[in-house]
Amino acid sequence: MTTKERIIEEALTLFSSQGYQGTSVKNIADLVGIKDSSLYKHFRSKKEIFDTIVQEMSVRMEKMSREYGLPDDQNPVEAAKIYEKITPEELVALSKKIFLFYLRDPFASRFRRMLTMEQYRDREIYTVYRGIFMDAAIRYQTELFAEMVQHKVFAAADPQTMAVNFYAPIFLLLTQYDQEPEKEEEALLAIERQVAEFVRIYKNDI
8 A cells, every 4th residue: 555545544443443533643643654744745634634535435435336236326217227127136135235345344334433433523524424324325215216116116105215214224234233243144134134024015016
């Protein structure tokens, strides 16, 4: 890794363990093995490091979406056409992959812990946390499910309520099993049951 990449990695480790507010630039520099002055050659402030971490997470999420073949989240109409063809078993498998990305991926898991910890201390961090892990997910799924209701793939129901019913249990399971990696199989079984139940309730047999 380059020095800049090492700064990002070590900063995220510290932010996710002792908090953004509880971490100083000196703490980061010491972990990287450089002087404070050397760190400032790469980043003007701790805030710039944080912003870069957020940008990097966005890049990694997009990469994950491409690798898993997820539809473009900017085009719910086209996404609905793709999801219409997915079998319940394929939806379960895809949901497990996404769940494991946020649970296992070293960068994604530390990022989520950092935001979870700091959301109560910093309003801006709360806004980032809510935007990524709540608002964006629910908004996209609401638009997607609205299209699928219109196409009669899903039964007539409120799309936003459907989105919450799909996403909230998975988000809960992510929180529930975050500190218990030995129970990963239990978590995946819970994901399987949850997605299967969602399909049973809302999907039309057409």
